[in-house]
C-alpha cells in the first residue's frame with residue numbers, strides 16, 4: 001500500500017512527461033491492436049474455408065477457364081460427393097473501383113456446397129426459374145442499399161457489355177467469418193449470351209468446387225482429378241479450398257506479413273519511449289535512491305520503485321489503449337467492411353496487448369534499475385541537485 | 386566518557402581519476418568516545434566527507450579498519466552493512482535530502498518501514514520525533530512547503546527516529562541562514578546532552594564547531 005502510493009506519487013512528479021508517455025503507449029497499443037486485428041481478419045478469410053471442399057482450376061492460371069464437360073468425369077472420382085462451379089464475372093456497379101465479388105454459378109445447386117450461405121428455399125426456386133436473378137450477401141446489400149426486387153445493372157469487364165439483374169434473394173452468413181459480400185447469379189445467363197456473341201467462350205467455367213466425403217482423402221482425390229486431365233488441353237490444378245485461397249492471397253500475404261512485423265515494431269517503439277522516460281527519471285533520482293540506500297533500503301526496494309513506476313506508466317497507457325481500441329476497431333471494421341467481410345476483434349488481441357504492455361513496463365525498467373542499483377551511495381549522494 | 390563508539394584505525398583511502406591516484410586519507414586514526422560531540426573541520430577537499438562516509442558505513446577504506454558500535458565494518462557484506470546502518474547510524478546531510486513526494490511525516494517514517502513496528506507504533510514514534518524538532522504541526526507538509534531550516538529539522542527527526550548509536554552530519558548548517566543554523570545546532574546539542582547521542586559533525590563554520598566538545602582538523606589527509 002505504502003509502496004504503491006510512493007510509486008504513484010513518483011510517476012506523477014513530471015505530469016506532462018508522464019502524460020505524454022502514457023499517451024504514446026496508448027496510441028501504440030491501439031495501433032498494435034488494429035494491426036493484429038487486420039491480420040486476424042485476413043486469416044479469418046482463409047480459415048473459414050471448409051476442409052471438405054476442393055477447388056479445381058486451370059493449371060495454367062486462375063484466369064483460364066475450363067470446359068463444362070469436365071464435370072461428369074470429376075463426379076466419377078471415388079470420394080467425390082458433389083460438384084459445382086463458379087465463373088468469375090468481374091463486373092462492376094457504376095464505379096470500377098467499388099470492388100465486390102460477382103460470379104456466375106449453376107443455379108441453386110451451388111448452395112448445396114455452401115451451407116454457410118443461408119437462403120430461403122423459395123428464393124432458390126426463383127433463382128432457378130428466372131435467368132437474370134441474382135442472390136447477394138447481406139453485407140453487400142447493406143453496402144449498396146440494395147433490396148429484394150431491385151434491378152441492378154453491372155458493367156462486365158471480362159464479359160463486355162451491360163448486364164441487367166434482378167435481386168431475388170439475400171443470403172445471410174452462418175457466422176461472423178462468412179463472406180457476405182458476394183453477388184451470385186446464373187451461369188446460364190452468361191453462357192446463353194456467349195453462345196450468341198462469342199461462341200468460343202460458351203460452355204466454359206472458371207473453377208470447380210468439389211465436396212469430398214472425407215477431408216483426410218483430399219490429397220489423393222486432388223491427384224486423381226488432376227490425373228484425369230493430364231496431357232489434355234485443359235490441365236487442372238486441384239487443392240483444398242484453404243490452399244486455394246492462400247495462393248490467391250499470396251501477394252497480399254506479404255503485406256499481411258509486413259503488418260505483423262510492423263505490429264512488433266510498434267511494440268519496440270513504445271519500449272523505446274518508455275525506456276527513455278524511465279532512464280530520465282532514474283537519472284534525476286539517483287541521489288534519492290542513494291538516500292534510500294543510506295537509510296538501509298536494499299537493491300530490491302530500489303528495483304521495486306523503479307520497475308513499479310515503469311510498469312505503472314506502461315499499464316496506464318496500455319489500459320487506455322485497450323479501452324479505446326474497442327470503438328476504434330469497430331469503427332475501422334465498419335469502414336473496411338468491403339475489404340474484410342469479417343472484421344471480428346480477435347479475442348487474443350487483448351491478452352497479447354496486455355502482455356506486451358507489461359513486458360514493455362518491465363523491459364523499460366531494466367537499464368534504469370541496473371543503473372540505480374549499481375551507483376554507489378557515495379557517488380549518488382555527491383549528485384546533489 | 387566510556388569506551389569508544391567509533392574507532393578508525395590506520396585508514397587510507399584514495400580515489401583514481403584517469404589512472405592518477407589521488408590520496409585522500411593517509412594512515413589516519415580517530416577514536417570517538419561514547420556520547421561525544423565531535424566537529425571535523427578542514428579545508429575543502431581535505432577528505433572530511435570521505436572520512437565521515439567511512440564511519441557511517443557507506444564507503445570502505447583501502448587500508449585499515451573502521452570499528453563502529455563494536456562492529457568491524459570490513460567484515461560486513463553490502464546487505465549486512467545496509468542492515469547495520471539502519472540500526473546504528475542516523476544521517477544528516479547538507480541539503481537535507483528529503484524525498485519530495487513524501488510529507489514530513491512520510492519522510493520521518495521512512496526508516497521505520499524497515500523495522501517490524503506496527504503502523505500505530507510508527508505513527509506514535511514519528512509524532513514524538515517531529516515534536517522533538519518542533520514541527521509537530523507540520524506533519525502533512527511536503528518538503529517544498531517548508532523552509533530550509535525546517536527541512537533540516539525534519540531530516541534530524543528522520544535521523545533519530547530509529548534511535549541510532551551514532552549521528553553523522555555533513556555540514557548540516559552549510560546551506561542555512563544564521564538563525565536557522567542556530568536552531569539546528571541547538572537541536573544537535575540537545576540530542577547530545579539529553580539523549581547522550583554520539584555525534585560526528587563535519588563543518589566549515591567555526592560557530593558550529595564551537596558547539597561541539599571536541600574539534601578535529603583534517604588537512605592533507607592527516608588529523609590534528
Ligand SMILES: Nc1ncnc2c1ncn2[C@@H]1O[C@H](COP(=O)(O)OP(=O)(O)OP(=O)(O)O)[C@@H](O)[C@H]1O
Pocket residue numbers: 379400401402407409427428429430431432433434435436
Ligand atoms: N568519487 C570520487 N572520485 C574521485 N575523487 C574523489 C571522489 N570523491 C572525492 N574525491 C576527491 O577526494 C578529495 C576529498 O573529498 P571530500 O569530499 O572528502 O572532501 P571534503 O573535505 O568533504 O570537501 P568539502 O569541504 O568541499 O566538502 C577531493 O579532492 C575530491 O575531489
Ligand SMILES: [Mg+2]
Pocket residue numbers: 433434435555
Ligand atoms: Mg564534504
